[in-house]
Amino acid sequence: MIIGIDLGGMSAKAACLRDGTLTKRVCVETSGSDTAEETAKTLASLARRAAEAAGIPYGEVEAIGIGSPGVIDSASGSVVLWSNYGWRNVPLAELVAKYAEKPVFVTNDANAAALGEAKFGAGMKYEDSILVTLGTGVGGGIIMGGKLFEGYRSAGAEIGHMVIRQNGELCTCGRRGCFERYASATGLIHMTETAMTGHPESALKDHLKPTGEVSGKTAFRAAREGDPIAQGVVDDYIAALGEGIANLVNILRPQAVILGGGISAEGEHLLKPLREVVLPNLYVSDEYAPFEIVCATLGNDAGLYGAAEYAKSKI
Secondary structure: EEEEEEEEEOEEEEEEEEEEOOOOEEEEEOOOOOOOOHHHHHHHHHHHHHHHHHHOHHOOOOOOEEEOEEEEEOOOOOEEEEEEEEEEEHHHHHHHHHHHOOOOEEEHHHHHHHHHHHHHOOOOOOEEEEEEEOOEEEEEEEEEEEEOOHHHHHHOHHHOOOOOOOOOOOOOOOOOOEEEHOHHHHHHHHHHHHHHHOOOOOOHHOOOOOOOOOOOHHHHHHOOOOOOHHHHHHHHHHHHHHHHHHHHHHOOOOOOEEOOOOHHHHHHHHHHHHHHHHHHOOOOOOOOOEEEEOOOHHHHHHHHHHHHHHHHOOO
């Protein structure tokens, strides 16, 4: 029995992985105002609650896997840097193990999600896949030969910070032209807001959130109604997303890129034109090395599955 924990900035959730299926999920609030020691106690308690919710004696739990934000040294289970919490070199695995009295293994949360999709979700039929999550930023993880690729000292696979526009827009990382600056939901919202300002007559204004704010759905919805300004935003967004994906595929040649995050809910409205951008730009044709772009299927559970699977692979 393995317990997976998905640690976030405001909450953490946990579940047991039993026979390839997650048991009842349990959740707890987390806060950056807590010390690392206090957070470790919280996670250890959460693991015990997960076993109880699953009806499993805690003594039968073999290990705990944690998917954590930040730069992770997975060999030691330490959080090298998590800026939202102000953590530097926090020995998270060691701290949680002290209170949970179980072996604990930690990986980056995006890597955990990629592993979850690869083993239990949209990537099950592939040995080589890349998860690209389209959220506030662009995150994801790389699976090669059925195994998670993390790079030297777990510092690799930061796919959102590949430059796709030389001297482009400033990214939060300090570089210019990063993939995440254009292909994230944040990037899409920025494009939509710019289009609305320049074209107040467009139908974009009719597809805002109830709060009056732009969302990642605004441009897609207006485009489906035939608004040419919205269609231009969608086309520009897909061109940027496709450029980054083509780069990833030409370097690593996975069998599939799996799209996660809220924008992936657009389904074929996103996938069909995206394939038309990516496939002609592959150095080796998909006739020789078949390649697919698909949507993730596990949703918010991907990190739980992946964290548990990561721990399972280490014991």
